[in-house]
Structure formats: C-alpha cells, structure tokens
Amino acid sequence: MHAPAPSSGYLSDVTFPDRFHRELSPAWLNYASVLGGARPKALDRPFRYLDLGCGFAHSTVVNAAAFPHAEFHACDFNPAHIEAAQRRAAQLGAGNVVFHEASFEALLEQDLPTFDFIVMHGIYSWVDADVRRVVRALISRRLAENGLVYLSYNCQPGWSAEAPLRKLMLELAQAAQGGIESRTGSAIAAMQALGNPSFRYFRDNPSVTDALTALAKSPIDYLAHEYLNGTWEIHYSVDVIDQMAEAGLGYAGSATLADNHPALLMDRQAAETIAAMPNARLRHLAEDYAVNRRFRRDVFVRGARAGQSQAEALRHLEALPIGCVSDIEQIDTRVAIPRGMLSFQTEFIADLRTLMQSGSMRIGDIVARLGSGGHNRRDILQNLLYLVASGALTPFAQAGGYVEEGARRTASPAVAAALACCVGDEAPTLVPCEALGNGVSVSRTEATQAQRWLAGEQVERPARLARLRMLCGA
Ligand SMILES: C[S@@+](CC[C@H](N)C(=O)[O-])C[C@H]1O[C@@H](n2cnc3c(N)ncnc32)[C@H](O)[C@@H]1O
Structure with missing residues (x-):
C-alpha cells in the first residue's frame, strides 16, 4: 500500500482491482467509431495510444503486446498501480509502453507526442470538475486529428433510485474507525442493517435492496474506489457531449457495441417515439431514458466524421x-x-x-x-x-487464418510468455493476440495443451489458438 497525497481527493490508500476491459482495444474502438460513421484507423501502421488513470493497466499492457508496432503510454498517480503495470509489461516483454507515474495535472505540462487514441475507463465520474477540465485540456492538446477518445462514466437516469445509497455509504464510512478498507466494510454492514422495509426509501425503491445485496458481495477495494472518492458524479450523456465538443470532438458511437443498435435495445413504440423527437441531441438523451441507462462507454472522434458519403462509410465498415x-x-x-x-x-x-x-x-x-x-x-x-x-x-485487427508452414511456434514471444503464466495460474489469463488486436482469455488446460503441442508432443493442435494465429506451424 502507498499513500501519496493527491490534491484532487481521489483515493490512493487502497489499490483498484486488476481488471481487463476488452473495449479498450484499438481494434474494438476502431470498429465502434467506423460503425458510427468515422473514418477507420490504419491499425497495421505505427500509432500512439494513451491510457489516463490506467490502474494496473492490464488492458493497455496486453494491447501493447498485441500491437508491437504501436506506442502505448499509461498514466496513473498511484505508484502501486504503475509498479504492477510495469511488472506485467516486463513479464510479457512488451517494451512499447511508456509509463507515467504522474497526475493528469503533471502530465499536462509534459512534452508529449500526439495520440491517435486516448482512453479513460472509470475516471470521469470519479474525479472532480477541475480534474475533468485537465483531462479535456490533455485531449485538446494531445489528441491527433481523426483521433479517438474512449470515455466511460456513470449516467442518469439509471442511477436515480440508487444514487442516495452512495451518500449514505460515504457518511457511514466517514463516521467509522480504521483504514479505508475497514471503514468500507463497516459502511456496508451498517447499510445492510438499514436496508429493511421499515425504511421507506428501501420499501419505495425495491431495486435498491437488490443493489445493496450486490454491493455486499463486491470486493472492498472496488467499493472504495467506486463510492468513496471525494467525487462521485453522475452525468447526463448530452452534457458530456457538450464538454467534448468544447475540446473539438464529436460523438462517434458506443464501445458497448449493442448500444449502437436501437433495435436491440428497445421496442418499436419506444424507437418510434424517439425517432419523432425534433433533434439528434434529444434523441440521444431520450435513448438513455428508454433503456434506463446507468453506464456509458462513449467513443468520440476529432474531426473525422465530416465529409463522408454514405457509400464511403459503408465501404469502410465492410473493410x-x-x-x-x-x-x-x-x-x-x-x-x-x-x-x-x-x-x-x-x-x-x-x-x-x-x-x-x-x-x-x-x-x-x-x-x-x-x-x-x-x-x-x-x-x-x-x-x-x-x-x-x-x-x-x-x-478483429486483421483478417486471416491459420499459418500452417514452418516449425511449431507461438506468434510472438509475448504469447509464449503469457501461455507460461496461464499454466501457472488457476484463473484464465489474457493472452495478447495480434490477429484480434486484443487479449484472449486462455484457460490453464488450453495453455497446457498448447505448450505440449509446441514441444512436439503427439497432442491435438489447440484449434482455437491456431485459428486465432497465436500458434503457427505444422
Ligand atoms: C477507478 S480506477 C480505474 C483504473 C483503470 N482505468 C481500470 O478501469 O481498471 C481510477 C484510476 O485513476 C487514477 N487517478 C485518479 N485521479 C487521477 C489523477 N488526477 N491523475 C492520475 N491518475 C488518477 C487512480 O489512481 C486509479 O487508478
């Protein structure tokens, strides 16, 4: 545990859980934005990617190994996060990640290149308005023309019933004794005692009782970061669009891919009501109400949507x-x-x-x-x-199938290193896959079979890993 004293009120005395997010892959973000009408990124050429508030940077390090020709930067002011991220990069031999143990404020003053991707997962609702301004200044200065931004945040109206739980939890945690983890645990226990039907808030909002049950099962480190920061702000999607517009960006689509297809989200009546609304801004907002959305993974683009004909946009999508x-x-x-x-x-x-x-x-x-x-x-x-x-x-990042020629081998040293980790680990491991441009979850059994096949044993070739071109050879 480290305890730096950042000015913004963001928690640093407990680390965030080590999580992988497939939506942060450049290939995934490229798909979401092209679906929304943006011009595609040439992922086979060098590009630059910045992860702001990377935590353990699990996704960014695996993505760096999946795009060895690109340059990744990962920034976080918690030294424990950066140390763990550096360890994972070293383990995979991913030398194309530049780590910044720095606040966003300090990063803003650094001499950085421009980036084709800037991602922030779990940041925007959990930092205060000053830090959000710094983030937007970073985007404004450092995002390349046609660059993409991924921004996730809690949104309304999906939090309308549960938002008061956070206030209760914060006050209970502040009144409890001990370090952040024990105060978080005490707050959850106290909320469970309050969460009974004789409290009208719970009686009138049945979904809150379910939320409380789910909270009680969540890891303490996650709860502390999610609910006990100085700031916990729930945004309206159109306000975030306005803020990004100030930095010169337009909404391109959602990295929650189903959210790009209204027909998959709502019935015909809701779709027709929304379609009849007078402008795109209202339609965007109304969709959040139609699905009672509480979390968004928005993708924004600088400039690149303008001037594309429908035929061109279709051609890009089909490619x-x-x-x-x-x-x-x-x-x-x-x-x-x-x-x-x-x-x-x-x-x-x-x-x-x-x-x-x-x-x-x-x-x-x-x-x-x-x-x-x-x-x-x-x-x-x-x-x-x-x-x-x-x-x-x-x-995917690339089209293609199994490469049959040559000796049995892994697609890269990073795949070999990650498979070795899988074999030593009970839980599935994310293995970098260049064809996918993302991490592939591999179980210990599959990794063991791959290693035996690579060693020349008479075992069946692991079909899935071969199809994903993580393994090659006859
Ligand atoms: C909720 S966590 C998300 C971590 C990671 N993006 C993920 O989703 O797994 C927020 C992260 O932002 C970092 N952070 C918050 N405010 C920051 C600031 N002003 N400068 C740099 N890092 C910050 C925290 O240390 C923490 O790792």
Missing part, C-alpha cells in the same frame, strides 16, 4: 475484419441481446460457422460469400453487425 474468439460451435442460432433473445436462420448460422472456421474475415467478404445464393446482402450485413453486438462475433 473491417470480424471473427470468432470462442469455439465456432458457440455461434448459435439464438443470441442474447439487451431486449431478450434474437434468432437467426439455421442455414445462415451453419454457413457462417463454416466460413469462420478458417479465421477472421472482412465484413464485406463475408457478405459477398454468404450473399452469393441470392440472399439479401443488406440483411446479411445487419445480421453480422447484430452478431458482433451480441458478442458471438468480435472485431
């Missing part, structure tokens, strides 16, 4: 690679979407599985292959986008 990260059989005829379940024709899914067996493909190529039997190309495109939104398919 994006997508594929299957799980076992192919898991591409099902029924997939879960926010509104419920969505069904596809058995034949369509069977043909898609056959195609995906040989690796990731550009969307346009899949449409061309599946559309050759007279199927409607527009419907096929929509089905593919819905399958990506449901998680059955995933945005």
Whole structure:
C-alpha cells in the first residue's frame, strides 16, 4: 500500500482491482467509431495510444503486446498501480509502453507526442470538475486529428433510485474507525442493517435492496474506489457531449457495441417515439431514458466524421475484419441481446460457422460469400453487425487464418510468455493476440495443451489458438 497525497481527493490508500476491459482495444474502438460513421484507423501502421488513470493497466499492457508496432503510454498517480503495470509489461516483454507515474495535472505540462487514441475507463465520474477540465485540456492538446477518445462514466437516469445509497455509504464510512478498507466494510454492514422495509426509501425503491445485496458481495477495494472518492458524479450523456465538443470532438458511437443498435435495445413504440423527437441531441438523451441507462462507454472522434458519403462509410465498415474468439460451435442460432433473445436462420448460422472456421474475415467478404445464393446482402450485413453486438462475433485487427508452414511456434514471444503464466495460474489469463488486436482469455488446460503441442508432443493442435494465429506451424 502507498499513500501519496493527491490534491484532487481521489483515493490512493487502497489499490483498484486488476481488471481487463476488452473495449479498450484499438481494434474494438476502431470498429465502434467506423460503425458510427468515422473514418477507420490504419491499425497495421505505427500509432500512439494513451491510457489516463490506467490502474494496473492490464488492458493497455496486453494491447501493447498485441500491437508491437504501436506506442502505448499509461498514466496513473498511484505508484502501486504503475509498479504492477510495469511488472506485467516486463513479464510479457512488451517494451512499447511508456509509463507515467504522474497526475493528469503533471502530465499536462509534459512534452508529449500526439495520440491517435486516448482512453479513460472509470475516471470521469470519479474525479472532480477541475480534474475533468485537465483531462479535456490533455485531449485538446494531445489528441491527433481523426483521433479517438474512449470515455466511460456513470449516467442518469439509471442511477436515480440508487444514487442516495452512495451518500449514505460515504457518511457511514466517514463516521467509522480504521483504514479505508475497514471503514468500507463497516459502511456496508451498517447499510445492510438499514436496508429493511421499515425504511421507506428501501420499501419505495425495491431495486435498491437488490443493489445493496450486490454491493455486499463486491470486493472492498472496488467499493472504495467506486463510492468513496471525494467525487462521485453522475452525468447526463448530452452534457458530456457538450464538454467534448468544447475540446473539438464529436460523438462517434458506443464501445458497448449493442448500444449502437436501437433495435436491440428497445421496442418499436419506444424507437418510434424517439425517432419523432425534433433533434439528434434529444434523441440521444431520450435513448438513455428508454433503456434506463446507468453506464456509458462513449467513443468520440476529432474531426473525422465530416465529409463522408454514405457509400464511403459503408465501404469502410465492410473493410473491417470480424471473427470468432470462442469455439465456432458457440455461434448459435439464438443470441442474447439487451431486449431478450434474437434468432437467426439455421442455414445462415451453419454457413457462417463454416466460413469462420478458417479465421477472421472482412465484413464485406463475408457478405459477398454468404450473399452469393441470392440472399439479401443488406440483411446479411445487419445480421453480422447484430452478431458482433451480441458478442458471438468480435472485431478483429486483421483478417486471416491459420499459418500452417514452418516449425511449431507461438506468434510472438509475448504469447509464449503469457501461455507460461496461464499454466501457472488457476484463473484464465489474457493472452495478447495480434490477429484480434486484443487479449484472449486462455484457460490453464488450453495453455497446457498448447505448450505440449509446441514441444512436439503427439497432442491435438489447440484449434482455437491456431485459428486465432497465436500458434503457427505444422
Ligand atoms: C477507478 S480506477 C480505474 C483504473 C483503470 N482505468 C481500470 O478501469 O481498471 C481510477 C484510476 O485513476 C487514477 N487517478 C485518479 N485521479 C487521477 C489523477 N488526477 N491523475 C492520475 N491518475 C488518477 C487512480 O489512481 C486509479 O487508478
């Protein structure tokens, strides 16, 4: 534990949980923004990426290993976070990450290059207005033209019933004794004692009782960072749009991919009511009310949406690679979407599985292959986008399949290092995958099989890792 004394009131006497967020991948963000009409990023060329408030920087370090030709920067003022992130980078041999153990305020004064991506996960609702201004100044100064920003935050109206819980928790924690962890634990215990139907707040807001049950099961370090910072601000999406507009950015889409498809979120009546609203700003806000949204993963772009024809935007979308990260059989005829379940024709899914067996493909190529039997190309495109939104398919960085030639090997030393970690770890490990441009969760069993196959043993080649081109050779 370290206890620096930052000025902004953000907690530093307990570390944040070590979490991986697939939405922070450049390939994922590129997909979300192109879907929203932005111009694509050339991910096969050098680019720069900055993670502000990186915590343990799990995603950023794995992404750095998945994009060895790019330059990643990770900033956090908690020394324990940066030390752990540096250890992980060293473990993977990812030499393309520059770590900044610094506050955003200090970073603003540094001589930095410009960035094609600036990401902030779990920052904007948890720092005060001055720090948010600094963050926007950093974006304004350091984001390249056409650059993307990922910004996640708590939003209304989804927090309207539960927001008073935070005030209660903060006051209870402040009145308790001990360090931050024991005060957090005391606050949760006291809230559970209060959370009974004789307190009208709980009786009148049944969802709050469920929230309290969930809170009591959450890790203490997460609760401390989520609820006990000096600031905990819930934003309205249109206000965040206004703030980003001041920094010269426009909304491009959501990294919660289903959120880009209203048909997957709400019924026809809600969609028609929203469509009839007088402007885009109101439609954007009303959607949060239609789904009672409480968390957003917004992607903003500097400049790049302007001047694109619809045909050009479609061409860019069709050039994006997508594929299957799980076992192919898991591409099902029924997939879960926010509104419920969505069904596809058995034949369509069977043909898609056959195609995906040989690796990731550009969307346009899949449409061309599946559309050759007279199927409607527009419907096929929509089905593919819905399958990506449901998680059955995933945005990739590259199109292609298994490389059969040569000796058995891993795609990179980083894959070998990560597989070695998987073998020594009970929990699945995120292994950097250049084809995906993201981390792939690998179990100990799968990693052990891969290592035995790599060592030349007579075991079956791990099909999924081979298809993802993390393993190559005959
Ligand atoms: C909720 S955590 C999110 C960590 C990480 N992005 C993730 O999602 O796993 C917020 C992080 O921002 C860092 N942070 C908060 N205020 C900061 C500031 N003013 N300058 C630098 N880092 C800051 C904290 O130390 C913490 O690691």
